[in-house]
């Protein structure tokens with residue numbers, strides 16, 4: 373990786389003129405003044421995201437453009453206020469209380485967003501699930517959270533083992549009624565549409581404390597069952613300010629976050645950040661396809677686009693001419709999150725979109741963006757950028773001491789940023805493990821900082837490869853591999869070896885038009901050897917049609933490793949089909 377290459381800002385129209393200045397001057401306390409609770413001390417995320425705008429000239433501004441194969445709809449801030457009030461009343465009429473866990477298990481639809489806002493207005497804690505979850509994944513989450521209420525659809529209901537979930541008492545069905553339900557189960561079934569019809573659009577919002585629970589996102593670790601990461605209403609401070617400075621949202625933007633709300637990106641930035649800023653959100657249902665995505669940008673005039681490296685790599689793999697068939701000139705700002713954004717993809721983005729793809733780093737546990745590339749800043753391809761103002765990030769060694777620039781170590785964040793996780797549901801022990809060093813949150817990632825203060829991702833703590841005494845970050849090798857024209861995606865693991873400790877094994881999927889051959893494998897090995905370092909060259913390369921990935925697009929190295937070594941794969945609930 374070339375740590376000295378920079379790309380200057382392009383098409384800049386930015387809310388943050390100068391990073392260093394912002395970093396020096398910024399105080400989170402100043403952001404609090406933007407919200408109503410500055411005066412009242414009581415708060416509700418849904419009020420701040422929707423109702424507040426419905427009380428201003430923005431009331432007729434489109435808050436949500438929703439489209440999928442069958443629907444194409446618009447909702448203003450006033451529409452969403454009214455509908456979410458109604459859904460808040462639906463829950464209240466049923467008797468759902470503040471703090472109860474209400475889960476969503478359905479495809480993206482306007483009803484999903486209305487429900488989510490209504491749950492928050494009722495003071496309940498929302499738990500969004502990926503629609504593709506199968507029974508075990510649904511069971512684990514509903515069981516662990518003791519959810520009382522589930523909102524789902526006829527199609528997904530068969531994957532909900534409701535007869536066996538002792539705390540689940542209410543199921544609200546959106547759309548067609550199920551053909552048949554188990555009447556002997558102690559569950560009350562409701563129709564979303566029927567209940568909405570009966571519900572008043574006037575609601576006394578449940579004003580909560582800023583530290584009251586808001587959302588539970590389950591996330592998988594390398595071991596054990598998924599953990600319920602708890603976030604509170606206070607997180608809005610961070611959602612608001614990061615959406616302003618990193619997404620750079622402005623009044624006339626049409627913002628598209630491609631993430632599903634089952635993933636933290638799909639709520640923090642698919643819902644909260646943009647709406648807290650009064651921006652227009654576009655939600656596109658359905659599956660990824662390059663043509664559909666480019667068409668969506670063209671049709672809606674998307675200006676700011678947030679997606680994931682895996683999507684950009686897939687768009688890269690289909691070839692530049694596909695992008696050329698669409699008018700993408702509305703785009704002014706592109707962002708990527710969720711896994712390393714290889715320098716190669718940034719270069720490709722410059723060529724095809726004439727825009728920089730802004731990588732940024734955070735995780736379910738951090739609730740909001742932590743390290744980012746900002747529109748006005750020089751961007752270094754392959755780097756995650758610099759800490760958000762108000763946040764201290766550092767590289768620590770195994771004893772918790774800060775490491776100087778250039779050294780790889782544990783990426784840690786000074787505890788106390790506004791959207792930090794407040795707990796792991798029913799697992800205090802696991803929560804404590806995030807804070808091994810006094811006052812620091814440990815991310816589990818390895819990274820380094822360069823002389824200019826840019827952060828570089830090196831891998832997960834547990835993925836780093838030790839080979840013949842050399843420490844190799846798999847991401848470096850993967851990045852190199854995807855620079856090769858034949859490679860679409862790559863995943864690299866350490867494979868135990870009696871002589872070298874570990875050897876490097878690469879799993880590679882090929883771009884269209886390339887065939888597996890011994891010559892190609894040798895070429896790839898040499899490519900890494902010559903491009904990176906001899907010790908970093910994979911000794912084994914396996915071509916696979918698909919690499920196992922989470923629904924958020926992260927390649928699951930641990931799964932490949934388990935398959936390779938014939939070990940148990942652990943929790944696979946977040947793996948895409």
Ligand code: WTA
Pocket residue numbers: 591636637708709710711712713731732733734735736737756815816817829831832924
């Ligand atoms: C990884 C995602 C490299 C990292 C919002 C982190 C990244 C984990 C980046 C969290 C990035 C996220 N570069 N790696 N820009 N962003 N990651 O909880 O390993 O799904 O710890 O949240 O993704 O994933 P999560």
